Amino acid sequence: MLVRVALRLRGRETYRIGEQCLSILFLECLFFLISLTAYATEAPDTVDKNNRLVICIQEDVESMDPVSHRSRNTQIVLKNIFDSLTARDVNNRVVPQLASGWRNTSDTEWEFTLRKGVRFHNGDNLTASDVVFTLNRVINPSFTGFPSSPRKGLFVPVKEVHAMGDYTVVIKTAYPWPNLPLMLSLQEIVPEKHMKEAGYEGFNEKPIGTGPYKFAGRKKGVEIILESFNDYYGGPPELPPVQAAPVKHLVFRVVPSYIEQISMLKKGDCNIIFNIPSDLIPVVRMSKDVAIQSIPATRSVFAELNLSRPYLKDERVRRALNHAVDVETIIKQKFMGKGQRLSTIFLPNTTGFDPGLAAYTYDPQTAKRLLIEANFPYGQTILIYTNQSELLFADGISLYLTKLGIKNRVKVVRDARPDMIGANAPWDIFAGSWGNSTLDPVDIIDPKLTGRGSANYSGFISDELDMIMEKVQKTMSPSLRKEYFERVQRIIFDGAPMIFGYGPAEFYAVTSNVKNFHPSLSGMVEMHDVILEETER
Template identity: 35%
Template sequence: MKKLSLLLASVLLVSSLTVACSANNSQGSEKQSGKTESSSKNESASVLVGIKGPLLSLDPANYRDRLTESVLRNVFDGLVTADEKGVIRPAIAESWENTSPTEWVFKLRKDVKFHDGTALKAEDVKFTFDRILKENGIDGKTSPRKGLLEGVKEVQVVNDYTVKFVLSSPWPILITMLPLQQIIPKAYAEKVGDKGLAEKPIGAGPFKLVKAKLDERIEMVRFDDYYGGAPKIKNLAFDVIPEASSRVGALKTGEVQRIHDLSASLAKTLISDPAVDVKTVEGTRVYMLEMNVQKPPFDNIKVRQAMNHAINMDIIIDKILYNYATRLAGPMLSNAFALDTSLKPYEYNPAKAKELLAEAGYPKGFQVVIDSDANNKEVAEAVAAQLRDSGVEASTRVWDPGVLKPMLLKGERQMFMGDWGNSTLDPFDFLNPKFITKDRGNYSMYSNPRVDELLKQGSQEIDNEKRKAIYKEAQQIIYKDAPWVFGFSKKEVEAGVKALQGWNPTPDGSLYMSKVSVGK
C-alpha cells in the first residue's frame, strides 16, 4: 500500500505541473475564461483503478482474457462497440450493410486518428483482421482470437474509407462479434514488428499507453485527438491488486478510485460507507459444475441428474452470494438470445438424488473431488457439504487456473466448479465452445452428435426464428443429458469513490474510463 501511495503521489505531482489540455472535443473547445473550477481540475486529474490480476498482453490480437480486454479497451477501438445494454453501436465504422448472406460492407469515419497522429484507413482494418485470420500470423503463432472470427474468409479494401467482409458461409453474428476486435495501425505494426507492437502498442482509443508492467501497473494518458471526444481526466492507471480485500482497502484509503470484481460479502461491507458508491449490473458469465461424462460415475446420466437434485443452488445464491446472482435453469444466461424459457431449474430434492444414485448402482454414494480456482472456492465448498448430505463423499481442491486448465482439457479431472463468459449473449459464443465435441472449452468431455449438428446449424442460419428453434432443441437435449450441475450468473459488482463520476459497470466487465470525471 505504501508503494501505491508513493506512486500515486508522483503521478499527481507530474499531473499538477502539466499544462491543461482541452476538454471534451465532442462539446467543442471552451474559452479559457469560461472554464469552471471542476473542468480545470479534471484536465489534470489522475485516476487509478485497482484490478484483480495481470494483463496477458498489450497486443490486442494476442490474448483471450476478459480482464486484459477490459483494460485495453481504453487504448484501442473496434469498428463497432456494445453499449451498457449490449446494443451494437457505431465506433470506427459509422455505418454498415449486410449486402448479401456472405458479405458485409462497412463505411469508416474520416476523422479517426491513431495515437501517432496518422489517419485510420481501410488498409489498417484489413491488416488488423488479416493478422488475426492468418495461420501463424503473429510472431510465428496463430492469434488466440481467430476463433472469434470463425465465419470470416477475408477482409477487402473497397476504398480508403470502405471495407468489405467476405464470409465463408452465412454467419449471422458477425456484427455481434466485432466489438471484440480492436484496430491497429498497419504502418507502425510493420515498422516495429510483433514484439515491438506488444511492447509499445498504438491504438485509436481514448487513452495512449505510456508504460506498462503487466503484473504491476499499466499507465495511460489522455488522447486529445480522440474522435469520440477527449477524456475528461488526464492520467489513467490500472494497478494489479490480486486480493479483493486489498483492493477494498486501497479504495477506502484513496489509493485507488475504482475497483472491480467485488465479492458479495465485500460489497455488503462497502454499501454503508458514505464515501463509496457500489454499483451492479447483470453479468454475462455462467457459473456451473462440469462433470466428466467420460469417466465413472459421471458417465451415467442418472448420476448427473442426481447431482442436480442434490445441490440447493437457491440457498447458495442467498447465503453465500447474498442474492448478487441469478439462478439458471439450463446452460444459458437468463437474457441470452434464444433462451428456452420452458426449462425450469432442477428441483432440490435430496431423496430423489439418493433414489437416482441407487438406480445407477451407487446406493452408498461415491467419492468425488471438486476442483476450482480461488474465486469459486467458497461455492465449491458449499456444494461439497450439500453432496455429503446426499451420501456423496465430496471434497474440494483449489488450483492455479494455468495448472488446472490443461488437465481439464485432457479429461483428467472429475468435477469442476468454474465459469465461462458470454459477453455477446449469443449461443454461438457460449454453447459451441462448451458443448461441441472436443471444443476448446468442453471440460465435461460432453459429446452428442445431435447437439454438434444443431450448434453448427445455428451458427450459419440467418433467419432468427429458425435460429431460436435450433438452439432451443439443443438446450433441451443438454438439459436432459445434464453434463453440468446448472448454476447461476453473478452480477458485476464494482465500487468507486464518491468523487469519481461518469462510470458504470458493464455486463462484460469492461473498465471503460473515457467518460469519467473527478468531482469534489
C-alpha cells in the first residue's frame, strides 16, 4: 500500500527532482519499500531457470498475430518470434533480413529476393507465397477468412503483391514510395499453409514464425514464454553474429507497476526493464549490478489543442499558449532533464529536421499580449485531458496556465487517445504522445496533422501542408524530401495546433549478467544475440 501511495504521489507534483525536493532519505525509503514488494515469479517446470532471461512488459500483447495489432509493446514480443523482409541495424540503417536483397525495376515496382534455407518453426520452408499471403492480409481489408488488419495504414501506397517463383516477391505501389524497404522492417511474415490450417484463433494460441525464438507457452495477462529455435538460419550477415539464440528461454512477464518491476530487478527475478520513467532512474541506480542504457527519443510528447473551440481557432491564442508554458523547466524539474525541447513534433534524429528553427521561448508577457489581442475568454475553465503516461507534462502545463490567470482542470483518462474529437469532445487540450520508430517524419505528420490523418485530434487543416505531404511521399530524391520537410516544420510551427513539448530519451535497466544487449533506435527489443552469464546470488 505504501508503495502505491508513493507512486500516486509521484504523478501529482508531490516532489520535483530538479528542485532537489526529493531527498536522498526519500529515495532510500522508497528503495526499502521496493525491496518489500512481492511478485509471483515462479517459472514453469519446462523453463530452464539457469538459462532464462526475463523481460518485464507493462501490458499483455494485443495479439500473437503480427498482422493484427498496432502496438509497440506487442511488436517487441513478436519481433523475437517472427522475422521481416528487412531489418534495421543499431544505426537505424535498413538491411536485408528474410530478403537477401531488392531492386527497383521501375519507380513503382520492387523485386525482393528471398533468402534460401529459412525454415518456420514447424519445419516448413519460407517461400514467396508466405510473403504474399502476409502482405495481402495487411493491404486487403476484405481478405477472406481473417479479421481486417489495423496495419493497412502503414502500407497505403502498396496496391499489389505477387510471387514470381518461390523466392522472388514483386511489390507494386500506386506512386513512387522510397520508404518501402524501411516500412517492411515493421511487418513480420507468417506461414500461409499453417495459418490457413490452424485458423486465426488457432494461430493466436500457437503462433509459428521464422524468428530466433519459438513459442513455448502463454498465460494470458501473466507471461509469454519463448524457447530458442535451434534451426534458426542465424539472421542476416549484416547483423552479426549469425547464430541461433544463446539464451534458451525468453520470458516476457506482464508487470504493470514500475515499482514491482524494479523490485523484481533487485531480487534477480527480472533482467531487463524498458521505458523507465526518468524520475525513477535514481531508484534503479541504487540496485547493484544494474546498468542504465538509453537511446535517443523515438517519441514526441505534445498537447493537442481542440481547434473546434472558437477561441482556439485564433492562431494568436495558440501561439500564446506555447509562449505561456516553460517546457524547458518542466523537462528539468519533472524529467530530470532527460528530454530535448522540440520546436514542433519533429525529432532531432529524423529526416529533414531543421536545427535552425528555434522552439517557442517561455515569454509570459508576449503570451498575455497575444491573448488580449485575441479577446481570450479568461473566465472560461480549460479542460486538460491526458493519460497516465503524460500526466506530469499535463500537470506542468496546468501550472503555467494558472500562473497566467487561465482557469484549468486536469483529468486523467485511461486511453492514449481521446474518445471524442471535434466540437462535441469535452476536452480543450489533450496531452499525449506519438511514437515514430521509423524516424521518418511521414509516419508522424501524416496521421497527426494532415486533413486525412487518422489521429489528427486537433482538427488542424493546412492545404499547403497536405499538398507538400502528398509530394514528399512520392519523391525519391533525398535532397528534395529534406527541402519539403523543412517547409512542413515552418507551417506547423506557425500554425501552432498544439503546445509543442519534448522528445524523451528512452531508458532501459539491464542486469550486469546480460551481455551484448544493445537497445535499438527502432524501439524494438531483439534478443537473438544476447548472452546471459551465470551469476551467484
